[in-house]
Amino acid sequence: MTFSQRLxxxxxxxxxxxxxxxxxxxxxxxxxxxxGMVCSFCAQGIEKRLKALPGTESVHIDLSKGMVVIxxxxxxxxxxxxxxxxxxxxxxxVRGIEGPSATSTGAPGxxx
Amino acid sequence: xxxxxxxxxxxxxxxxKGSIVVSGEVEPAWSSFTVTPAITRSTGVGPALHWMMPETxxxxxxxxxxxxxxxxxxxxxxxxxxxxxxxxxxANLWAGVGAGLLTTVPGNGNSRGNRSxxxxxxxxxxxxxxxxxxxxxxxxQAADIGRLITSARAGLALTSADYNRWQPWxxxxxxxxxxxxxxxxxxxLLRVLHRRVLAEAGVSTSGSVRLNLTYTY
Numbered sequence: 289m290t291f292s293q294r295l296x297x298x299x300x301x302x303x304x305x306x307x308x309x310x311x312x313x314x315x316x317x318x319x320x321x322x323x324g325m326v327c328s329f330c331a332q333g334i335e336k337r338l339k340a341l342p343g344t345e346s347v348h349i350d351l352s353k354g355m356v357v358i359x360x361x362x363x364x365x366x367x368x369x370x371x372x373x374x375x376x377x378x379x380x381x382v383r384g385i386e387g388p389s390a391t392s393t394g395a396p397g398x399x400x
Numbered sequence: 401x402x403x404x405x406x407x408x409x410x411x412x413x414x415x416x417k418g419s420i421v422v423s424g425e426v427e428p429a430w431s432s433f434t435v436t437p438a439i440t441r442s443t444g445v446g447p448a449l450h451w452m453m454p455e456t457x458x459x460x461x462x463x464x465x466x467x468x469x470x471x472x473x474x475x476x477x478x479x480x481x482x483x484x485x486x487x488x489x490x491a492n493l494w495a496g497v498g499a500g501l502l503t504t505v506p507g508n509g510n511s512r513g514n515r516s517x518x519x520x521x522x523x524x525x526x527x528x529x530x531x532x533x534x535x536x537x538x539x540x541q542a543a544d545i546g547r548l549i550t551s552a553r554a555g556l557a558l559t560s561a562d563y564n565r566w567q568p569w570x571x572x573x574x575x576x577x578x579x580x581x582x583x584x585x586x587x588x589l590l591r592v593l594h595r596r597v598l599a600e601a602g603v604s605t606s607g608s609v610r611l612n613l614t615y616t617y
Contacts, residue, residue: 323485323486323487324483324485324490326489326527326528327527328561328563328565328567328595329596331595333616335595336416351529351562352529354487377416378416379442379483380485
């Protein structure tokens with residue numbers, strides 16, 4: 289096996305890792321300020337409805353800030369009106385929606 | 401924060417649109433099992449079963465149906481009349497009504513079999529991430545038997561609300577159950593909740609153990 293043949297799998301692995309990293313970095317974030325979200329027992333309905341949207345990768349809920357952060361699937365966009373309806377159907381009120389913005393290091397993208 | 405037809409003091413009796421709230425509560429005088437599917441974001445319709453054990457002396461109610469067990473089988477409608485969503489709070493007005501059958505099980509040889517029954521109720525609650533207060537009243541009525549249950553609750557969370565952690569609460573309930581128990585019953589309860597699960601346990605001043613488990617699908 290030549291040196292180039294041995295190097296090829298390593299190069300492929302590095303490229304794949306870079307590609308995945310770039311894809312994640314390109315996942316749009318949406319931040320929704322929600323009124324009335326006071327406990328996890330009620331807020332789980334918001335998570336469930338937002339996760340059911342086809343473009344959603346993950347949902348992070350911060351009860352103390354009344355904030356829901358949605359990471360969209362790479363290349364996907366989420367309609368603000370659809371996000372607002374999902375929150376309303378869960379029984380809550382949207383104060384505002386920000387996004388899409390690019391994923392940044394340390395962004396709350398932890399799947400729940 | 402759920403109710404099936406019988407609100408475990410915090411949550412709403414109804415969860416998000418498309419959800420199903422299943423709740424069971426056990427105590428000596430009154431046990432219940434309810435299923436409440438939310439057909440819209442503010443309306444639920446589902447079955448409820450209540451087992452009641454009236455006190456032997458029911459002279460206060462005048463129904464003369466002492467002893468034995470009552471089984472109330474109802475189809476309940478749960479309606480959220482209004483919700484106020486604030487940045488730091490949530491407040492709700494709820495009402496509902498059930499219709500079905502009361503089955504009395506002989507306890508003193510005075511069985512009356514089945515009779516039609518209905519059960520209106522109302523609830524108001526206010527909740528922040530650390531504090532809860534609410535009151536509810538519900539009537540179970542069938543021919544000459546009436547059970548009026550009125551309660552008020554206050555609760556304090558022992559930790560701040562965190563979506564990823566269990567949250568314990570201390571609750572205190574005052575309740576009257578006309579036709580079931582005499583006087584005001586005070587019950588301190590420990591509540592824990594986490595996402596789909598809400599559980600409560602407590603012992604009343606009369607020594608009754610109460611357990612409640614609610615799960616949202």
